[in-house]
Every structure is written in C-alpha cells, then in structure tokens.
Amino acid sequence: GAVVSQHPSWVICKSGTSVKIECRSLDFQATTMFWYRQFPKQSLMLMATSNEGSKATYEQGVEKDKFLINHASLTLSTLTVTSAHPEDSSFYICSATGQGSNIQYFGAGTRLSVL
C-alpha cells in the first residue's frame, strides 16, 4: 500500500506557542490531503481538506486562522496549530489520496500536548 509519513509523532509545547506538523506521501502524488483530529475513545473527526495549490476547505466549527494548512506540493502538506492552548491537546492524523482514488492512506499521527 501507499506510504504516508507524519512528523513529529509526539510534541509537547508551552501554551501560546505554534506547532507545525508535516505530512508527506512517500511513494505517490497526493492530490488531496486530509487532516483529522481524534479525541480519546472517539472517532476521527475531519478538520479540513486540502488540494495541492489550493486553499484548504475547513469543516464547520474548525477555525482556519487557528489551524493553518499548507499544501504546496504533491507530496507535502503541513498543519500549523497557532497559539496553541491546552484544549488543543489531541491526536492529529493526516491522510492522503491520489488522483481518482477513493482510498485514503493515513500517517501515524501526532500526539500534541500543550502545557
């Protein structure tokens, strides 16, 4: 299957700082990348969809100025959590899909802890 790499796997930061998470498709061109958030014992909640070279489309209730998404190339998307606060602590997961594909391949996730 296709490989998606997500980095870092775990980050701890102080309240008020910004954190950048990278998502890379290693062996295919990802025309679309998705960012999810998962709270403990809950399902994955889609935050935003990004297409290469376009602005991301955010789901209802997700602050676009808080969660900045950049998808500058066909293999890389980044999520920046700006001015992070303890309530932003969560497990963030990216996924990627190629042209014409219905299958999303997921990264390993990033555990964010904001102190």
Next chain:
Amino acid sequence: DQQVKQNSPSLSVQEGRISILNCDYTNSMFDYFLWYKKYPAEGPTFLISISSIKDKNEDGRFTVFLNKSAKHLSLHIVPSQPGDSAVYFCAASYAGGTSYGKLTFGQGTILTVHP
C-alpha cells in the same frame, strides 16, 4: 447526526474463529465503503473497500459484504488471529461535489482475539 454507525463498541473472539464486524449508514448517497484497522497512538491502516455496485469483496482473510437495501455492511475475518486485535473503523464516502473523497467514519469497534 451520526451517518455511519458501529453499534458494537467491542467484540471478543477466539483465535481461529470468525470475527464479524458490523456497520450501518443512513446516507443513501454513499457509494464507497472502507474498513480500517487502528492501533492506539497510530494512524488507521487501510484493509479493504467495496464500491456500491458490488455486494462482496474478498482479500485473503478479509471479506466485506454490502447490503444496500439495508444500508449495512460487514467485515468478516476468517480465521481470526491474535494480531487482528485492534480497533476497526468503517468509513463511507460519495463522489458528490465538494464532498468528493471525504470519509465519514463510524465510532469504531474494539476487536479482541483470544489465543
């Protein structure tokens, strides 16, 4: 509004027996369905999928059945192995407008396979 539901939070099965995981959906626009396996603190791993034009898809030990009239799908794992123990998510999507490629996930079912 939970459009994809996995009503069994957990399932326990003996090694070698069949595991049957169930999923129901409400949105008749869904036309593609996927099953993912997930370990704690990791991203989901794609297992198997099925298009709405089919009612069965098989890949090794994994078979997915789709009953469109009942809006129900199931994943069969035969024979079950201890390494199959994980959380299983079903997901659905439809190729419609801005929703193309977006997955809607169920809540997940924790499968435990006992030796």
